[in-house]
Every structure is written in C-alpha cells, then in structure tokens.
Amino acid sequence: MSAASLPAWVLASSLLPAVLIFLLPESRRRTRTTLNLAAAGLKLVLVAAMSWGVVRNAPHEVRFTMWPGAEFILRGDALACLFAGLSALLWLFTTIYAIGYLEGAPNRSRFFGFFSLCVASTMGIALAGNLLTFLLFYELLTLSTYPLVVHRGTEKALAAGRTYLRYTITGGAALLLGIAVLYSFAGDVEFKETGSLRAVAESQWPLLRVAFGLMIAGLGVKAALVPLHGWLPQAMVAPAPVSALLHAVAVVKAGAFGIVRVVYDVYGIEFARELALLVPLTIAASVTIVWGSLRATQQTDLKRRLAFSTVSQVSYIALGVSLFGPLGTIGGLVHLLHQGIMKVTLFYCAGNYAETLGVHDIRELDGAGRRMPLTSAAFTIGAVGMIGVPPLAGFVSKWYLGLGALEAGHPWVLAVLIASSVLNAAYFLPIVHRLWFRNASAPWPDERSFGRFETSLWFLIPTLATAALTVGAGLFAGMPFSPLQWAMLITRREYLP
Amino acid sequence: MTLLFDVILGLGLLLAAGGALWSRSLFRAVVLFVVFGLLVALAWVRLEAPDVALAEAAIGAGLTGALLFDAVGHLRRTRRDPPDGAA
Amino acid sequence: MSPALWYALVGALLVAVAFAAFAAHTHVVRRLLAFNVMGTGSFLILVGLAQHERGPDPVPQALVLTGIVVAVASTALALVVFRRWFAATGRVALPEDDTP
Amino acid sequence: MIDAATPLIPLAVVVPLLWAVLTAVRPQVRAAWLVVPGLLAWCTTAALLWSHVRAQGVTQYALGGWAEPLGIGLRADGLAATLTLVTAVIASACALHRLLSPPAEFADHAARWFWPLFFLLGAALDGVWLAADLFNMYVGLELLGLSAVGLVTVAGTTIALAAALRYLLAALLGSLAYLLGVALLYADYGTLALASLANGFTASTTTLVALALITAGLCLKTALFPLHGWLPPAHGAALPPVSALLSALVVKASFVMLLRIWLGPGVSLLVPAVAQGFGVLGAGAIAWGGWQALRHAELKMLVAHSTVAQLGYLFVAVPLLVDASAAARASAWDGVMLQVVAHALAKSAMFLASGALIAAVASYRVDDLAGVSRHMPLALFAFGLSAVSLMGLPPSGGFSAKWMLLQAALASGQWQWVFVLLGGGLLTAGYVFRVFRASFLQGAEDRFTPTPLGWDVVALALAASAILLGVMAVAPLEVLRIGAPPSVGLLLNGAP
Incomplete structure (x- = not known):
C-alpha cells in the first residue's frame, strides 16, 4: 500500500466489503459481522492516517483521467478529512447498532451490502477532488440508499422510496446541469482552498449565478432545505440504523457538505460574496431553520419529530457557510460534526425505545427514564446539546454561528438562532420531562427483555459512546484535534491566501 | 423498330405487374408475377x-415463382378457397 | 429518350405501383409480391439511369445480380415464417391488419 | 492505404460466416464443442483488429485483389474496429447465455437454426461495420435483417411469429428504399465507394430524392420514432439472447450507415434544418419510448420500449454534430460513439437479466416480480447496473456519453437538447425503478424457479463493462476517433 494512494484505500475499505457481503450467503452471520466491524475499524485507521497528511500539509491524492477533459480525483484535504472522519466514526457505531437491530431479520446480506455501499459513496463524496467526482458519488449515494429506505418492503416503505427517488433524482439532475454549465466555460473544476472560478470573465457572471442556483438546489434536496425537504420525514419508515445514518450522516450531510464545497472550494467565499450569492443562501438557511423547528413541535411521532429537527439543524451548516467571515465558517463546519454526533445519539435512542418497549409515539414515553435510564440519559444529553446548552457540543456551534452573524453584519440572524433554540427547547424538553418526571400510565406497547441490561448491548454501546462524544466535543473543544480545532484549521486556510 | 419493342415491352411489364399486384385471385397473381419476371x-x-437476364429468369421468375406457388397451393389446400380478394 | 432511360422510367412506375399495393394489401403473400416487384423496379432504375448517363456498365449489373439473390432469399424466409404463422393461427395477415 | 498485411479485416467477416456454415452442416441444438471455438476465434480476430487499428490507424482491404468499384472493399476505421470488437464480445455473452440454458428452452424445432442464424447475424454485422461502399452496406444490412428475423422466430410462439413477420416487412421495405436511393446515387456519381464520394454530394434533385429515400429506409430500420412500431414486439417476443443482440447491435447497424452517409459525402447537405429535424425526431423517440415503457405491464416490452427511447439519444446528437462549433462537434462525436457502445453493453445486459428474472418468476409481468430481490440478487444487480448506465447516472458509459452531449449542447447554446437529455434521464429513472419497486415488495410466497447461475454472471459481466466504460473511456474514445469524418474530425487529430 503506497501512502499516496491512501484515499483510494479508504474508498476500497468499504467497496470491497460491500461486494464480499453481497456474495455471502444469508446464513453466514458471524463472517458478515466480523467483516463489517473489521472494515469499519480499518477505515477509521486509514482516515486517521490520511488526516496526518493534512497536518503535515501534504494531503494524499489519487487521480486519473476518465475521458479527455474529465478527471477522477480523490484528495484527502482538511475538509475531506473532517467529513470522512465523522462518517468513519459514526459508521463504526451504526454498524454495531445495525448488527443488533437486524438480529434474526431477513435480507441481511442485501442490507449490509448496500449499507457498505453507502459508506463507500459517502467516503467518495468526502474525498472527491473536483465537481465531477463529487457528482459521481453523490448519485451513487442516491442509488445505494434507495434499497435501504424500502428495505422493509411494505407498501408504505415503497411509497416513501418513491418520494425519496423523485426528490433526489430530480435534485441530481439539477446538480448535473449546474456542474455541466460550469464545465462548459470553466473546464474541469477542481476544489481549491480559495476557489477556482476567479479567472472567469465578467461577461459569464450571470451563468455563474445560474450554475450556483442549480447546484445549490440540487444539493439542497439532500440537505433538506425548505421547500426541498419533503422526502425526509417520509423516509422515517426505514429501519432505525438507516434513519440514524441517513439523517445524521450520509444523505443530509452529503448535501450540506456539497454546499460547503461549492461555496468555499469552487467559487471561493470572497468571490461568492462579490457575486451576491451568499445572502440568498443565508435567507434560505434561516427560513429552513425556523420552519423545521416549527414543524417539529407539531409532531407526536418521535422519529418524525427528530426528522424535522434534522431539517432545521442541518441548515445551521449552510447558514454558517453563507456568513462571510472566519467565525461563521468555523461555526458551520464544526456543526457538521457536532450535529452528526448529537443527532445520531437521538436516533439511536429512538430506536432503543422502539425496539425495547415498542414505543414510537412521544406520549407513550412517560416514565421511560426509570425503565431505561442509560438510554434516557443519552437522549437527554443529545437533546440538551441540540438546544445549545453549554458546555455541550451544540453550544460551541451556536456560539460561533452567532459571532459569525455579527461579524458578517447580519444581526437578524441572531434572532433566528435564538428563536430556533427556544423552539428546540419547546420540542425537546417536554420529551425529557416525560422521560424522567412522569410515571408510566400504561404497560409498554411491545416490551422485549434483553437480559441483564436495559436493552441489547449492541444498542447500548453505540448510544452511550456518541453521547459521551457529545459531551467530549464540547468540554474538550480547546484540545488539539478536537472538531473545533480542525474547523479552525480549515478556516485559516480558506481565508488566508 | 427496336424502340417500338422497348415501348411494348415496357407497357407489358407494367400490365403484368398490375395484374400480379391487383388481380382478385391469388393464384392468377402469382402466374402473372412469373410472366412479369420473364x-x-x-x-x-x-x-x-x-x-442478369439469365439470373432473373432462373431465380427471379423461376425460383421465387416456385416458392410462391408452393405457398399459395398450401393456403388453398388448408383453407377452401380463401377470400383472398384485394382487401 | 434512350432505351435505358425508358426502362428506368418503367422501373420508377413499377416502384410506385408496387408501393401502393404494399400499402393497400394486408395479405402477406400479396405484400411479398409487391416487395418483389418493387425490388425489380429499383434494379431497372439502377441499371437504366446509370447506362443512360455512361453507357453499358458492369458495376450496376453486378449489383443487380446480388440484389436478385438477396430478394429471393428474403422471399423464401418470409414464406417460411408466413407458413408457420398460418399453420399456427389460420390467418393470412398480421393481427393489427386483420379486419375480418 | 491498402495494407495487404491485414487479412484481419475480411477474417472478421469470414470467421463468423464459416461457423454459420459449420453449425448449419451440423445442426445440433447444444453444440458447445463447436460453438465455443468459433466464439474464441471471433473474439481473437476482433481484438487483434482493434489493436491493429489502434496502432496503425485506418486500414483498408480489397477482397480478392480487385480494386474498387467492382471488388468488395472493406475498411476498418476506429468506429468499425470498435464495433466489431463489441459485437464479438456481446455475441459471445449471448451465446454463453444460450449454451447455459436448460434443455427445455430448445423445444421448438426452429431451435436447430439458432446457431447458423446467430453466426450469420454476426457476419452481417461485421460486414456493415467494415463496409467501404454503399452496396456492401446494403448486402450486410439485408443479411442482417434476414438473420435477425430468423432468430426472432426461434422463440416459436405465435406472438414471436407475428412479430417476426412484421419485422421482416419493415426490414424489406426499409432496405428497398435504401437500395432505390443507392441506385439514384450511382446514376449521379458513377461510384458507390464512400471514399470516392468524399468530395461531397451536390444538391441535384436526384441526389436529394436519393438521400430522402436512404434516410427514410434507414430510419425505419433503426426504428426511429415514429417508424419504431415494429421494434418493441420483435424485441419483446424474441428469446433473451436474441433480444439482447437485436437491441444492442442490430438497430445500430442502420444508424451507423446513416452516420457514415450524412457525415461523409452528405455533410454539405446536412443543413441546420435537416439536422435539427433529426434531433426533433430523437426527442420524440425519447419521450414516446419512455412514456410507453412507463405504462407497459410486461418486463420485456418495458426494456424494448427503452431501446426506442435510447436510440433517440443518438439522433439528438445529430444537430450537435454539425450545427455547432468545432469543439462542440468533437464532444458530440465522442458522446454519440460512447452512447452507441454503452447502450449496446447495458441493453444486452438488461435483456439477459430480464430473461433470468422472467424465467425465475415464470411470468412476463413487472408486477409479478414481487420479492425477486431476495431470490435473484445477482440478476437484479445486473439489471440495476445496466439501468444506471441507461439512466445516465454516474459512473457509467451512459453518463459519460450524456455528459459529452450536454457539453456539446451547452457549448453551442442549444438549450433545447440540454433539457431533452436531462428529461430523458428522469423518464428512464421512472420506468426502471418500476422494476426495483416491484422486486422489493415483500410478502409474496416463494414460488421461484431456479435459473442457471451462469445467466446472472454473463449479464453482470456485460453490465459491469458498461459501468467501467464510464470511468475508463480514454482508450476507447481514442480509437473511436480514428478515421472520424473530417467534418467532425478536425479537432480529434486521430491517426490518418
């Protein structure tokens, strides 16, 4: 293994297991579990090794020409490592969770095969070094998540799958068109830390704006920007690990990450401001943040409430990106990680309640804290973190976003942030209250016993681990290699030529 | 003289073709097709x-004609005088 | 008018008449007859026009020889398929053309 | 440049022809010992020819030592060499599928003619790709039509017989129109060799009528909308390996002829209005074929209508090949070439996979595929990979082709084709996901018939190559540019 080809190995570490898992007979449970965990662990090591290249200021890169004028580039730059690290870490936990979740269920080969294919696509999105490579993996992600959304094979799941496809395939077409327009006069658009389009003649600026709009619209579908978010709450019919994965990491983050790439590494933040592209994005993100929170308060299904919360929270990233100035950038980037960790915790918890107690509705959660104290503690940490209470991870994000808004000269964004926090509290705190301070009024709908612990260890370990990370990311934000420090590293490179 | 022959032959071709294509009886149509070929x-x-003349007589008129006769005969044997009008 | 041109003209008329017959008939054997007449018409045009321009010419004649062989092969195949179709269904035309 | 050291060109036609004779002499329905050596010889010849053209550029061969116009002139440019190779590969895959079929598939007595017709079809295809003059193209096209019709009848069902007859009548009409056009052209120019016609056509009445006839005939054979009516029944009713060959290659033969004529001597007459007209018909094909595929209940009819739609992309490329800047034309050429090859690979894979799926559930209906994802993951995966290419999603040959056409359309400001290309992709997604939707449906009882594993592997290999073509298109495109028509070739700087 040569060090330069490290990005290719990161990709291969989930592509090869995907192929192997597809070929494994359904009954080879132990082999499949070993393969899954080994691949997830190996990937984490590889991503860490790749990050070391960034620290030494010599990012790893693989490239070859697909056809004349179109290169395939994988590059482990700082931003790539941020997203790849988050994905690799959460994937390890979600894999553990999924193994427990699917114990005894049918079609496990298919599930884990596509699951690994999803990781591969997400890694590809993280590592893509130009727009074309990004598009390639972005579409691959659409295709590999569809079988997971419809995994249960019920009419409801298939309907959700159809909605999901309508949104994402149309979004993909918009993204393709935007990229194609850009290539038609700018050539192969590589991601550079201060943008690659500055040289474009002023006469082409209208087309640049059109391309930007198309790309943001295409990416906005996956990032669930209002009004392109309709697929997300429906996709909740998928199995819990898929919801955790789709909503915390893969799909929505792929969209948000794409927006980050387009603004910073394609247009360049300063050029984007000159083209007056940032303010519309700020407005779209703000609307989404408020709208998602408002809708979340109306939901009584736990997973649907979390889904609308995702709609709202993911747009913090776009918001941070659209605020010109280092502080906003730091807030947006760090939220990419923090939101992932917190939201995945919440979805694990939702899955734990559903699998252990059969509870799906918030009103049935009364007294669950006594029955499942560890899960409920994790849920509380995630929820409080989301609201932005110091010293948890969410506070760090919101702090920098707020400072960034002031720096960029948009004080009204502060109002959006405060309103969102209030709404976060309004839809999360009642759940926390029910968990701890109410007594169970009826027997649990469908209780299962998992022996010594409150639920299966396969469920409990990932939940507690990500909850611990939520605390850690906030408490140790000042330590080297914390998400915050890494975001600052990226920001420094973005703003200093 | 030869010109006259050409004109007559040409008109004969058109007549034979017309008969082969539009006559009511399928059998007669095939007969006229062979005549047309010759x-x-x-x-x-x-x-x-x-x-080319040799090939036309042997293959175009002879072989094709034989194939068509065979097929038409088969049709007749199988189905008593099919209403094979121009419809 | 040279004889060559006259025969080319006859050929053109043959093609026209045969095309009309091809379109009008639904009986497969009749369509095959029309196809053969159309083919012969095109051969006459091919040789006639060429020889009108440049005198006796072996090239188009060789082409016509090939064409005659191809035409008989096509007819033979069509008749084989037609007879199997007829044996299976008792029909002499294709389903979408059949108006009993 | 007549290179006497290249008997590879005639061999590409002679080898399949020889095996057509051999299998006709020994007409056994299961004859792996006879067929497999033939496939090997064929593939080897084609591969050698491809690498020869790649290294040496355009190569010509005069059969029997006669020079044109009387001799049978053959010419291998990049397009011909590539398509010869693709033909050999896809034909081999289809042959393997046939050889791996259970004996029940050979019930019909016409089955003994499968192999002779199969190899004849291959020889005819290679003949069309390599033909250097309009008349050889005619002979190749006619043989192609006859062997294709014969192969459709091998299915033995009444539906297949009707489809074969309809196909035959359309094919005969199409080739007659073409022949008539060729006759008129010969009268005007006294030659049929494309090389001697290279000075270009003049806009005489005869030539215009001739071109109209040729175009109409070839469009009928390519099943260009609205002349496509014969295609879906024929491709839907044939046996899976036959459908695969027909959709992948046979319809492309007449398209390649159209391209050679219009971009060669005809390019001076390919005025924008005509070129845009081709594009409009192509757009119609994309819309109509896609719409029909969306609403058809039977799987193979869905795939067959998809062919009608996919052929539309080839014609949408025509306005971009002439009515645009030099760079855009070059991009359009690459795109249309890649689309020809990618569609050939993907569609043959899709037909073979569909055949396996249909055999497994013993029903032609899409709705009856419920639960098949559990039982036949490999066949469905092959179907999925080929669908990726047909939808034009990356990474795939179909995507790369669409991308190049998009670039050509954007560079020449022809936004209408941009939207046609993108809309076609969405429509394709609509109908292929019908299949996945059905296959993921849970709850149907398990009543699947086992099918040979080899079927899935063959389909998967073809589909995978359609995908790989998308990321490794450099070498194929280089070869496909060799000997491209001068009108599009100015920027391509291929070997002479």
Missing part, C-alpha cells in the same frame, strides 16, 4: 445485361 429478363437483354 418479361423483365427480356428487358435485361435489351439493357445489354445477359447474365
């Missing part, structure tokens, strides 16, 4: 293409 062979001679 007339075309003459035309090839007039166009100074003797080898």
